[in-house]
Amino acid sequence: MKFFSQIVELFSTEKYMDIIWEGLQTTLIISVLAALLGLLLGTLVALVTISPQSGWMMVPKAICKAYVTIVRGTPMALQLFIMAYVVFAFRGFPEELTATLAFGINSGAYVAENIRGGILSVDIGQTEAGRALGLTRKITLSRIVIPQAIKNVIPSIGNELIALIKETSIVSMIGMFDLTMAAKIIGSGNNMASYIVPMTVVALFYLAIVYLLTFGIKLIERRLRAGDKR
Amino acid sequence: MKKLLSLAMVVVLLCGCVFAFSSCGKDIIVHTNAFFAPFEYYDGTEIVGVDVEIMNKVGEKLDRKVVFENTEFSAIIDNVEGGKVCDAGAAGITITDERKEKVDFSIPYYTSVQYVILATDDASITTKTKDGVEYIVWEALAGKAIGVQTDTTGWIYTDGEINATVDNDYGYDGVLYGTDTELKNFDNAQLAADAIGKSVDVVIIDELPAEFIVSKNSGLKCLPLYYSGETDADDAPVEEQYAICVTKGNTELLDAINEVLTEMMQEDADGVSEIEKLVMKHMGMSE
Numbered sequence: 001m002k003f004f005s006q007i008v009e010l011f012s013t014e015k016y017m018d019i020i021w022e023g024l025q026t027t028l029i030i031s032v033l034a035a036l037l038g039l040l041l042g043t044l045v046a047l048v049t050i051s052p053q054s055g056w057m058m059v060p061k062a063i064c065k066a067y068v069t070i071v072r073g074t075p076m077a078l079q080l081f082i083m084a085y086v087v088f089a090f091r092g093f094p095e096e097l098t099a100t101l102a103f104g105i106n107s108g109a110y111v112a113e114n115i116r117g118g119i120l121s122v123d124i125g126q127t128e129a130g131r132a133l134g135l136t137r138k139i140t141l142s143r144i145v146i147p148q149a150i151k152n153v154i155p156s157i158g159n160e161l162i163a164l165i166k167e168t169s170i171v172s173m174i175g176m177f178d179l180t181m182a183a184k185i186i187g188s189g190n191n192m193a194s195y196i197v198p199m200t201v202v203a204l205f206y207l208a209i210v211y212l213l214t215f216g217i218k219l220i221e222r223r224l225r226a227g228d229k230r
Numbered sequence: 231m232k233k234l235l236s237l238a239m240v241v242v243l244l245c246g247c248v249f250a251f252s253s254c255g256k257d258i259i260v261h262t263n264a265f266f267a268p269f270e271y272y273d274g275t276e277i278v279g280v281d282v283e284i285m286n287k288v289g290e291k292l293d294r295k296v297v298f299e300n301t302e303f304s305a306i307i308d309n310v311e312g313g314k315v316c317d318a319g320a321a322g323i324t325i326t327d328e329r330k331e332k333v334d335f336s337i338p339y340y341t342s343v344q345y346v347i348l349a350t351d352d353a354s355i356t357t358k359t360k361d362g363v364e365y366i367v368w369e370a371l372a373g374k375a376i377g378v379q380t381d382t383t384g385w386i387y388t389d390g391e392i393n394a395t396v397d398n399d400y401g402y403d404g405v406l407y408g409t410d411t412e413l414k415n416f417d418n419a420q421l422a423a424d425a426i427g428k429s430v431d432v433v434i435i436d437e438l439p440a441e442f443i444v445s446k447n448s449g450l451k452c453l454p455l456y457y458s459g460e461t462d463a464d465d466a467p468v469e470e471q472y473a474i475c476v477t478k479g480n481t482e483l484l485d486a487i488n489e490v491l492t493e494m495m496q497e498d499a500d501g502v503s504e505i506e507k508l509v510m511k512h513m514g515m516s517e
Contacts, residue, residue, distance in 0.1 A: 018275060085305070085312075085315065089312065090315070091314065091315060092297075093315075173302060174302075175301035181300075184417075185272040188265045188267070188271060188272060188418070188420050192446075193447055194420075194424055194447070195424045
């Protein structure tokens, strides 16, 4: 029963809760900013990738393809490490920004593929019909294809956001004070001197964040599907 | 909306750059691994410890602010060598020849030996006693799973003893070579200590952190680690010396650190130096 008494001890000690609060803030800041950056970047990259082949579009298309390949093909931990110790290795560069950029760029590649998949999932007949009615390519995409695509994309974007939040736990690798680092600190020699209890408690915090997010995504999905006859 | 978002990102980026360059060269940035009590550890959300107090004195001397940043122990030497993200490393770093090639070390300020942490009821490891001191020799660890913190001297020694033979790059015979002894790396010693009795049998780490961890865990004990001599009387531990490292060529900072350390190692009337007092103070906090 030492386990449960230690959980109570952790929750009732102000010092430990301060540490968790500090870590929670970092985790939330990085997750939210990186998610926004990822969505923005992902949308842009997806739009470039699905745009029709033409002479001058070759260059951005190639860049986007390389971006998605490299980011999805290398471990996140390695990307974070390179960002922290090579790219943004400036004195006093805010590490939250380093992490936000690293995770945002990583997330962007996955979001881009999700959005691309969503757009491709809309039947080609929809585009053909729009074009046949005399709508421009742009209008067809923005008024007919994308509204239908969004519905298909939301679940996989939600998936990506959940993965992103949990993946931020690796920022403790570059010494950042996030939730996982909070658990390490509480578990270190001068505090509880055992990792099992603080790690479990922090896991509960991650679970709570992800649960809230899932709830939010469900609401959006329900709203978007309100008109569906199923 | 998208325009607003991208604008916000640009502003954040610019702020970051301004911040990065405004703080350029003013603060002394010190990298550490804050899981090495009593030399550096987290008290609440603050990094405290013996090394922190030493570096704060250096900062006072140079009239510059000292900022401690927590990072992986294995990254500290490389970060200090590059000198781009920090000026110095203070993490109870032992002076070794390999590290000397990359960074400049201050004068040593503390002498330590390696300790073995093991479960109190572990009878499978034979201990020896000499002059009233119970100790463990390397040979007693044959066939065990040994947990260490990556890149610490405990890791360097254990890796050497397990993998070295005269025929390979190491060029000497390791005590545990060919004995089926396993080396397991952990982020920090506490994590390794948590694994005792599960994935590892013993943990090798410096003396004071070992005692710190053991004082907090009732099921663990720690004993000094000795190298076997010709006879039992020759059994002895390997002493190692801690120093603070700075980027090569940063003589201004190195001189200041050496000055502060020299002052702090002066023994007072009772024969106790300020460093020893700090160690006792921070060890005391654990109880």
